[in-house]
Amino acid sequence: MTPAYKLTYFDRQGAAECIRFLFKYGGIDFEDIRITKEEWPALKHKTPFGHLPFLEHKGKIVTESVSICRYLGKIANLASNDDWENLEIDSIVDTIYDMRYQSIKVVRMEQDASRKKTMKEKSLNEIIPNYFTRLEAVVEKNNGYLALGRLTWADLYFVSMCPGFDYFAGGDVFEKYPNLKALRTKVEALSAIKEWIRVRPQSEY
Amino acid sequence: MTPAYKLTYFDRQGAAECIRFLFKYGGIDFEDIRITKEEWPALKHKTPFGHLPFLEHKGKIVTESVSICRYLGKIANLASNDDWENLEIDSIVDTIYDMRYQSIKVVRMEQDASRKKTMKEKSLNEIIPNYFTRLEAVVEKNNGYLALGRLTWADLYFVSMCPGFDYFAGGDVFEKYPNLKALRTKVEALSAIKEWIRVRPQSEY
Structure with missing residues (x-):
């Protein structure tokens, strides 16, 4: 079929x-x-x-x-039947979307090599660490997940983006964030x- | 209270x-x-x-x-009880969000005056017309609304953004798009x- x-x-x-x-x-x-x-x-x-x-x-x-x-x-x-709970999921997902746009997508779109380099450094040294530090705290507070203290589609969304962040950083960008790293491992281990x-x-x- | x-x-x-x-x-x-x-x-x-x-x-x-x-x-x-219908609303809203980001927000964030000017021209002559032409067709096909052939929160979202587009363009950016203009008038007339x-x-x- x-x-x-x-x-x-x-x-x-x-x-x-x-x-x-x-x-x-x-x-x-x-x-x-x-x-x-x-x-x-x-x-x-x-x-x-x-x-x-x-x-x-x-x-x-x-x-x-x-x-x-x-x-x-x-x-x-992987969502909720409660509107406010879905808002909590959506809010985290949109935050990750914005983070990716501001840190990776704007660099990819930049044509000028010198500006591209400066922007990439800002992404790696400022924008991504700023978001990741806050997301790390969210996961720590939320029983090891991004929202509602349990697995939601926000976690799958985040983990699906991880290889893009690794590629952009040229290495494991999650090393300093044990809760995010554990979340990634956990989602990638779902059968x-x-x-x-x-x-x-x-x-x- | x-x-x-x-x-x-x-x-x-x-x-x-x-x-x-x-x-x-x-x-x-x-x-x-x-x-x-x-x-x-x-x-x-x-x-x-x-x-x-x-x-x-x-x-x-x-x-x-x-x-x-x-x-x-x-x-x-202003949403639906049907998941696919909500997807239709969400899809249009995210499209408008992306349009605003690509056309207005990137220009606002640019510091260099010469590049800012070039980017603004591209937004006004390419990006916005490209999106508006397609959105105009969507509204024409959808009984005068952005989704589901009736008023949804996508329409309120779009209309709430209109003054931002006017300000950016320095005039009525909707002049060439009668269906979008009519939608704006209709939403702004809701009591x-x-x-x-x-x-x-x-x-x-």
């Missing part, structure tokens, strides 16, 4: 990896379509806002990875995630 | 205005705390991640304006929003 969900992204982890984590964790079948850079220009015009990833389901297409993760987080029982990491197409981040 | 919600932000519309819209639309009492730039450094360290706005409720503090809006959107009956706009503290955006 054709899967009910079709995910389209590049052949790497990036913004789609948490979506794949959630499909796997929830035991939901999906088609994992990976396009090449050469195929992208022709496809770009057909997407809602010119971005990847997008998800197709029942003839509809939606974009925005965090929104898609929230939807799958509910289906996979569905562990198996996915074992079989997924190889890419650095 | 002290309101159950306390919102803290600067004395302007910005990222907090949609939160205020939703409180007003939902008839929910809230304390609208507005701090000065002089007060901010002392407060910054006490916030979860060093950012405004934040919301206090029952002894808890949460940040991230979009997350807060989603929560209030549910309470104010609770109309009254709030009449009485709120004056600021350009």
Whole structure:
């Protein structure tokens, strides 16, 4: 049977990896379509806002990875039935999204080599440590998780981003943050995630 | 009676205005705390991640304006009970968030005057028109709204951002987009929003 969900992204982890984590964790079948850079220009015009990833389901297409993760987080029982509790999850996820944008994405988009270097140093020495220190305290306070004192889709979102931070830093960026490191180990050891990491197409981040 | 919600932000519309819209639309009492730039450094360290706005409720503090809006959107009956429908709302809201970040926020953060000018031109001539053209088509297809063919919190979110786009463009940025313009007019004419706009503290955006 054709899967009910079709995910389209590049052949790497990036913004789609948490979506794949959630499909796997929830035991939901999906088609994992990976396009090449050469195929992208022709496809770009057909997407809602010119971005990847997008998800197709029942003839509809939606974009925005965090929104898609929230939807799958509910289906996979990694959200809450309480609105305020979902706000606590969302708030942490948006914080991580902002952190990644401010520290990694702005550096990637910068064309000027000298400015790129300065910005990267600021990311590694200021922006990331500032966020990580605060996130470390959140996890310590929350029974080893990012929200609600238990596993939620916020944890899968964070862990799916870890290889991107490692790659950006050129090493283990979590060394100084034992609670974040333990959270990563714990999520990567979940049986569905562990198996996915074992079989997924190889890419650095 | 002290309101159950306390919102803290600067004395302007910005990222907090949609939160205020939703409180007003939902008839929910809230304390609208507005701090000065002089007060901010002392407060910054006490916030979860060093950012405004934040919301206090029952002894808890949460940040991230979009997350807060989603929560209030549910309470104010401007969301859906269906997960996929909420994904459609979320997807449009995140698209608008990204658009604002890529077009306005990056320009504001740029220090170099010459680069700032080039980036602003790109925002006004490329990024904003590209998004607005696609959003215009979405509204046309959706019965005059951004999602689900009816009023949702995505519409209030978009309209709360409009003065920021006007200010950035130095004029009516919606002139070429009749469907977006009509949506703005319609939301600003909702009785609770109309009254709030009449009485709120004056600021350009």
